[in-house]
Amino acid sequence: GFFMHARVGLETPYLTPEWFDRVRTAVDEAKRRGMQAWLYDEDKWPSGFAGGLSVASNPDYRMKVLVCKPDNRPALVKERLRAFLARQVDGRLADFRPIQGEEDLTGVRWGEEWLVQFYPHAVPLGVEWFNDYTYLDTLNPKAVRAFIQTTHEAYARAVGEEFGQTIPGIFTDEPCFIFQVGNIAGGPIRLPWTDGFPAYFAQQNGYDLLDHLPALVYETPESPAIRYDYWRTVTRRFLESWGKPIYDWCEAHNLAFTGHYMAEDTLLSQVSWIGAAMPYYEYMQIPGIDKLERHIDQPITARQVDSVACQLGRKRVLCEAYGCAGQDFNFVQRKWIGDHLYVQGVNLLTPHLSLYSMRGIRKRDCPPNIFYQQPWWPENRLLDDYFARLSYALSQGQRMVDLLVIHPIASAWTVYSPIATHRVRELDRQLRGLNDDLLALHRDYHFGDEMLMEKYANQRIGKPVVSAAEPSANGEAVPVLQVGEMGYRVVIVPPGVTLAENTVRLLREFAAAGGPVIAIEPTPTLIDGRPADAVLPPATTVIPAEREALRTALDSVLPPAVVIADAPGVLHHHRRLEDDDLFFFVNTDLEEEVVTRVRLPGRGRLERWDALNGRVEPLASQTESVVVDGATETVLTFPPAGSHLLLLRAAGKGVAATQAPAPLSVVARYRLEDEWQFERRDPNALTLDYCRYRLGEADWNEPGPVWKAHQAVRDLGGAGTPFALRFVFDVAELPRGPLTLVVEKPEQFCITVNGQAVQPGEGYWRDISFRCVDITGATRAGRNQVVLESVFRTGMELESLYLIGNFAVTAEYIGQAGRRHGQVFNYFRGPFVLIAEPQSLTGDDLTRQEGYPFFAGRLVLRQTVTLEDVGGRSFLEFDDPHAIVLKVRVNGHEAESLILPPYRVEVTGALRAGANEVEVEMAGSLRNLLGPHHLRGGDGDGVGPQHFENEALWTDDYTLVPFGLGRVSLVRSMG
Numbered sequence: 001g002f003f004m005h006a007r008v009g010l011e012t013p014y015l016t017p018e019w020f021d022r023v024r025t026a027v028d029e030a031k032r033r034g035m036q037a038w039l040y041d042e043d044k045w046p047s048g049f050a051g052g053l054s055v056a057s058n059p060d061y062r063m064k065v066l067v068c069k070p071d072n073r074p075a076l077v078k079e080r081l082r083a084f085l086a087r088q089v090d091g092r093l094a095d096f097r098p099i100q101g102e103e104d105l106t107g108v109r110w111g112e113e114w115l116v117q118f119y120p121h122a123v124p125l126g127v128e129w130f131n132d133y134t135y136l137d138t139l140n141p142k143a144v145r146a147f148i149q150t151t152h153e154a155y156a157r158a159v160g161e162e163f164g165q166t167i168p169g170i171f172t173d174e175p176c177f178i179f180q181v182g183n184i185a186g187g188p189i190r191l192p193w194t195d196g197f198p199a200y201f202a203q204q205n206g207y208d209l210l211d212h213l214p215a216l217v218y219e220t221p222e223s224p225a226i227r228y229d230y231w232r233t234v235t236r237r238f239l240e241s242w243g244k245p246i247y248d249w250c251e252a253h254n255l256a257f258t259g260h261y262m263a264e265d266t267l268l269s270q271v272s273w274i275g276a277a278m279p280y281y282e283y284m285q286i287p288g289i290d291k292l293e294r295h296i297d298q299p300i301t302a303r304q305v306d307s308v309a310c311q312l313g314r315k316r317v318l319c320e321a322y323g324c325a326g327q328d329f330n331f332v333q334r335k336w337i338g339d340h341l342y343v344q345g346v347n348l349l350t351p352h353l354s355l356y357s358m359r360g361i362r363k364r365d366c367p368p369n370i371f372y373q374q375p376w377w378p379e380n381r382l383l384d385d386y387f388a389r390l391s392y393a394l395s396q397g398q399r400m401v402d403l404l405v406i407h408p409i410a411s412a413w414t415v416y417s418p419i420a421t422h423r424v425r426e427l428d429r430q431l432r433g434l435n436d437d438l439l440a441l442h443r444d445y446h447f448g449d450e451m452l453m454e455k456y457a458n459q460r461i462g463k464p465v466v467s468a469a470e471p472s473a474n475g476e477a478v479p480v481l482q483v484g485e486m487g488y489r490v491v492i493v494p495p496g497v498t499l500a501e502n503t504v505r506l507l508r509e510f511a512a513a514g515g516p517v518i519a520i521e522p523t524p525t526l527i528d529g530r531p532a533d534a535v536l537p538p539a540t541t542v543i544p545a546e547r548e549a550l551r552t553a554l555d556s557v558l559p560p561a562v563v564i565a566d567a568p569g570v571l572h573h574h575r576r577l578e579d580d581d582l583f584f585f586v587n588t589d590l591e592e593e594v595v596t597r598v599r600l601p602g603r604g605r606l607e608r609w610d611a612l613n614g615r616v617e618p619l620a621s622q623t624e625s626v627v628v629d630g631a632t633e634t635v636l637t638f639p640p641a642g643s644h645l646l647l648l649r650a651a652g653k654g655v656a657a658t659q660a661p662a663p664l665s666v667v668a669r670y671r672l673e674d675e676w677q678f679e680r681r682d683p684n685a686l687t688l689d690y691c692r693y694r695l696g697e698a699d700w701n702e703p704g705p706v707w708k709a710h711q712a713v714r715d716l717g718g719a720g721t722p723f724a725l726r727f728v729f730d731v732a733e734l735p736r737g738p739l740t741l742v743v744e745k746p747e748q749f750c751i752t753v754n755g756q757a758v759q760p761g762e763g764y765w766r767d768i769s770f771r772c773v774d775i776t777g778a779t780r781a782g783r784n785q786v787v788l789e790s791v792f793r794t795g796m797e798l799e800s801l802y803l804i805g806n807f808a809v810t811a812e813y814i815g816q817a818g819r820r821h822g823q824v825f826n827y828f829r830g831p832f833v834l835i836a837e838p839q840s841l842t843g844d845d846l847t848r849q850e851g852y853p854f855f856a857g858r859l860v861l862r863q864t865v866t867l868e869d870v871g872g873r874s875f876l877e878f879d880d881p882h883a884i885v886l887k888v889r890v891n892g893h894e895a896e897s898l899i900l901p902p903y904r905v906e907v908t909g910a911l912r913a914g915a916n917e918v919e920v921e922m923a924g925s926l927r928n929l930l931g932p933h934h935l936r937g938g939d940g941d942g943v944g945p946q947h948f949e950n951e952a953l954w955t956d957d958y959t960l961v962p963f964g965l966g967r968v969s970l971v972r973s974m975g
Contacts (some may be wrong), residue, residue, distance in 0.1 A: 002037030014051035020158040039170040044699035046174035052133030054147040061143035063135040066193035096214040097531025139194035141241040169256030176262035228529025231413035235275030247283035258286035267412035278449035281308035288318030293942040296340040307446035309486035323352035326943040328927035331899035336641035342588040359769035360797030376884040376923040389611040397577035403445035404488035430495040439546040440568035450500040456484040459509040476701040477513035493519040498526035510538035516557035567596035587638035594638040609645040670970040682857025683804040709796035727786040735807040741773040742802035749788040753778035765830035810852025825938035846960040856929035878903035882962040887924035
């Protein structure tokens with residue numbers, strides 16, 4: 001299936017009859033193919049403004065903020081809600097006292113005293129990202145109803161007959177109550193607000209917030225309590241005005257409400273954008289999250305959503321993954337990140353993104369592009385099928401988790417100030433430390449959100465049927481803290497400053513029944529943000545924030561259900577399937593192999609479910625017996641980013657171990673020759689991303705990046721201005737065969753090559769918008785000049801050109817540098833020159849040595865290997881290849897495609913005594929063709945539109961990723 005996502009560069013007017021005609025076409029085609037066509041509720045993101053339509057009808061629907069304006073001058077803001085005078089004490093404002101009017105400012109000693117005013121501000125129209133409108137007031141129920149009527153009701157009229165069938169649901173993307181970007185929200189000190197909020201606050205809390213506004217920004221004696229009440233109330237208001245109405249509408253229309261909220265990742269981001277993440281998941285039929293960039297340094301996000309999903313019985317957990325990871329994002333990294341999400345509870349992956357056109361800015365829109373334009377696209381299903389199988393397996397049965405960690409978002413509310421965030425950052429650091437310690441100790445855990453616990457939590461005595469461990473040695477009932485459908489044996493209170501009154505009551509009842517409570521220093525001293533004589537139960541075990549102290553405390557009250565020896569980077573996920581148990585193990589190390597012994601609760605027959613190929617086989621134990629003291633043990637080997645999905649089938653006591661086959665023993669290893677014959681399956685390419693420009697009859701400007709030429713023509717000339725772009729390329733030897741210029745929308749230009757007019761043909765290359773222009777007859781040895789002339793018009797996009805054909809490219813190689821997560825970059829300095837292709841290649845890095853720095857395609861390397869005998873088993877091994885896909889053929893027999901380590905493939909049956917033809921087909925990516933080419937230091941973990949035009953890190957040199965086989969060996973073995 002697919003989500004129909006309107007993104008930057010959209011030309012079809014959003015939510016018009018033309019738009020819905022395209023939607024119906026997509027839905028009809030999905031229905032014909034047996035696919036799912038999911039809706040998306042916005043033009044770009046964040047959801048709510050309906051492309052501008054939901055805020056256009058009524059100024060009251062525009063986003064509002066409460067602005068705090070400190071000043072050392074007597075200037076009263078007319079629309080102020082409240083004004084206060086404060087003294088400056090040790091560089092900070094203190095001793096706030098309210099004032100009514102100018103008469104209260106008489107005799108003020110300005111400089112020693114400051115005027116602090118609070119006033120509401122409606123964000124005006126004219127914000128470019130919001131199509132020159134602005135964001136929605138998502139705290140205003142009427143405004144949200146306008147959004148639903150504009151968007152959801154319109155889809156119901158257009159394709160409602162397919163709701164719950166071809167159209168399973170609708171995706172919301174990053175809604176928030178305050179869009180914290182730039183200065184669009186009225187000032188540097190701003191807080192979420194809406195009309196009528198003071199009355200709503202008074203109804204919820206019993207006092208007037210306006211009298212206490214300074215406490216939200218500055219440190220006052222009442223700050224903890226006021227902040228706690230304020231942020232809890234804002235969160236509840238956002239839930240009631242946005243989340244629940246859309247959830248109810250979807251429920252009534254047989255749709256699943258899914259997607260994710262803005263900034264779920266940290267306590268600090270949650271407070272400032274959405275208040276808290278977990279309460280909103282209650283009102284999503286398929287709760288979801290976002291996972292951007294190329295790293296796994298974001299474990300809290302998945303843990304939060306999995307907790308609510310399990311507690312409230314949601315079968316599926318969605319994740320929009322891989323955005324901003326870059327065009328060279330390979331299968332290994334996709335699996336590494338995907339496995340990290342799945343082991344924490346995600347089971348519905350939404351890969352980001354598939355562009356049906358890469359024209360203009362679209363190609364730079366938070367890559368990678370996971371679609372037909374990529375050279376590796378034919379093998380994409382190898383990994384997608386893996387996650388499909390994994391999604392099915394990890395949505396069966398019941399998640400097994402014993403530990404509950406009280407989520408500390410309330411502590412973040414209590415200490416947060418928009419002008420001082422260090423205390424929340426410290427809470428984030430402490431929470432991340434606790435998470436890392438628990439996972440390194442192989443203690444799976446859930447969060448308990450205090451707002452949800454008010455509705456769904458209770459203390460009981462019973463057998464925790466969802467517990468990973470046995471209830472007790474003799475099956476007796478034990479204390480359980482029940483949250484929805486999950487029962488927890490141990491509760492952990494993380495470092496923090498406050499707990500909710502209801503949580504304190506639950507902990508006391510749980511502890512009084514014998515339930516273990518462990519608190520990590522520093523422990524809370526407040527209840528609901530207010531001082532309290534006692535917060536934690538007397539029997540609480542208080543420990544320092546140290547891993548070994550946590551291990552000791554946990555082991556003393558509940559031995560671990562799953563034991564993983566000496567492998568802190570291996571994570572696990574346990575599910576109970578009626579009488580069987582399913583375990584998913586993940587190696588989070590992207591570069592190192594891990595071998596470990598694992599001990600599983602229960603006895604039975606152990607099977608490996610290979611989600612990469614769908615095979616199920618008995619797991620050969622590497623111990624003398626798989627049954628040890630009533631548990632099952634085995635040894636697992638994980639390649640980098642490797643995983644194991646194991647099923648423990650229930651059986652009687654004393655099940656005999658499956659005998660392990662003899663391990664493979666290497667008899668001989670032959671290094672293949674470095675020299676290969678080769679055949680390109682795609683033309684070579686040269687990206688032309690520098691040009692000169694001129695406006696009208698003016699002189700040519702100095703050479704510069706095409707994006708700067710575009711800005712100059714747009715801003716200095718504007719619509720209706722004649723302009724020209726001039727590109728140059730050098731040819732040392734004319735290519736054999738045709739030479740093609742690739743241009744986006746060539747029909748809008750008059751194109752000449754060395755003064756000779758050329759015309760676009762019918763074909764395209766790589767993308768339907770990359771049109772081909774044959775320039776063979778106009779090209780010459782030496783310097784060549786391409787000129788594009790036109791009249792600038794609104795919406796015109798000036799882009800790089802590409803040369804493709806049968807040639808090699810040479811330039812000055814400067815050096816190589818590495819980044820984390822296995823990223824390596826080569827540095828080149830132009831000019832790039834077209835030369836004749838070599839007769840053979842070494843198989844090493846083709847960008848650096850062989851003349852293919854911008855190549856974006858597939859290439860076959862071929863050599864002959866002579867063997868005297870073919871006894872035993874034989875494998876081809878690749879050491880450190882730099883390619884997305886490797887396809888091996890031996891004597892015409894094709895082996896399985898290699899996309900993951902270890903890069904080893906068996907070729908036993910294909911070999912013969914004598915000469916053997918070995919072929920390796922490599923598929924690269926779009927990275928070297930599209931960039932970003934000029935980012936000093938190469939791509940970081942994240943690649944977005946801004947990285948293609950980053951002047952602060954700009955270099956005229958080119959940073960390119962390697963492309964090659966590395967070392968190749970034939971391994972002969974017995975066994």
